Amino acid sequence: MKLKVRIITPNGLFVDDKEYDSAYIQTTDGDMTILPMHAPIVSTLKIGTVTLADGSNKEHIHVHRGLVKIDANGIKIITERLYLVDDSGIRKETPAHL
Template sequence: MDKTLKLKIVTPEETYLDDIDVESITILTTAGKITVYSNHAPIVSTLVIGNMKYTINNVTKYIHLHRGILKISHNQVKIITQRLYEVDENGQRL
């Protein structure tokens, strides 16, 4: 069984990440913080302003999102956000 899922992040200006394989994603929704692994139940949710993290090849990366929409289905996570930027684990802009 595959232990990864695809992550796609889109802004009005660009496709920031295009279906990269990740092990997990932790993100802030309006219902609270969730962590997503492969075979997660399908959901659609709105996102709040805050930092998300994802793990790729056992390395954790962080992105600050400015609200958005999250869709999870068929081992794919799609995020549409107004804008984003990379941050470190303390939330400092890179």
């Protein structure tokens, strides 16, 4: 089973139900690794990096605060601003969506 991820910005859907093995998020309640079938949570995001992992492939997305809703089916994130970063946190070219 995979984790469905949806990330929404004022510009539209950045990630639209793409499936990942896990997600690492930084919330005001603490940093969390999310796996499929996670317990439901609603929290606010800190300024930080969301890491989405699918096998050995990882996407690092810097978010500027926002909201996250986690349930057994996946993760939904709403943020005002985001951009991709590399493993060291350096900003990368960011497409309109993944």
